[in-house]
Amino acid sequence: MTTMRTLRAPLLAAFMAVSLSGCIGLGGKTPPFLLTLDADAAPAVGAARTASDAATLTILIPTAPQKLRTPRIPVQQDDASVTYVKDAQWVEAPQRLFQRLVSETVAARTSRVVLDEGQYLTAPGEQLAGQLMDFGVDARSNEAVVVYQAMLVAAGGKTITQRRFEVREPITGKIEAKPVGEALTRAANKVAVDVAGWLEG
Template sequence: MIRRLRAPLLVAAAAVSLSGCIGLGGKTPPFLLSLDAEATPTAGGARTAADAATLTILIPTAPQKLRTTRIPVQQDGSSVTYVKDAQWVEAPSRLFQRLVSETVSARTTRVVLDEGQYLTAPGEQLAGQLMEFGVDAATNEVVVVYQAMLVSAGGKSVTQRRFEAREAIGGKVEAKPVGEALTRAANKVAVDVTGWLGG
């Protein structure tokens, strides 16, 4: 009897766990948002680099309001709400890291690694903080702010630069137009970061 009940209980537990991960207040959003890179690497091209010549792009740190799959709306200096029914497929810091990696790979000749891919020396490392990735209610715009930090191979030097992009939402603060505007703004930042890195 115990064996017969075990499988249904596991399925039920998994369903409850999944609804807790995806739902907002118990309600599943109509769709999930993601970031699409405007420039993506072409298939078939091989690149080779010595350890010190690689570039490892790390997942940026983020403030508490961005450590969620929801999209924050900054109402004023001390008040934050979230866009109704808007939810990313995963944390925005991870989506942004992947977007930057794809953009750098597509627009340069660098060998770009994810932080989980390097086996020995990671070469140069691009770290930083995703400071803003949401809606500015005062201007009805989305804003992406990334404080980048480039660490040279061996950690001998560190260079910092702040990148920012804004895009008009062009309508109500709703999931689809906000997600589209954030994708445009994130791509602008990724292109600017790529130009700064060179190569």
């Protein structure tokens, strides 16, 4: 009996050590590259605009398919398989980063008073919703791809207008964090500029 107790103690300690190391590893180590999106255009500091409720534009966070609901960057290898860029992830959800970039670009390039979905109080005016359908890498062409299906809902929801935007940017180099992040930022900014032109036109 004493021998059994003597054997159990080191076995239990070893098991606990393995379990603890497994728990610590669940979160994973921080990747070397945390990426974000920077808007090429931003509203002028100190600029003020006034609009009635009906003239405001609320830009909503787009929905996204499962492969984009992660901070990692998807790489489409072929029609049926997806991997992710090694050692890279976004600082927050890509849908939120894209929504913020579009908001800044539209505010800078149009006369609209742009609101975030958390800012309006009673009437959001027009609403720009949609789906971020692709926001990653096409390994077959070595390009960054951004596809945004926009939906403009008129104040009061009386009319809905849809438009699809797509931009592809070549990745200069291997499919790695830095060149992929730079290419996606260029593509996202071009989509945002196209969206702003559509809204203003």
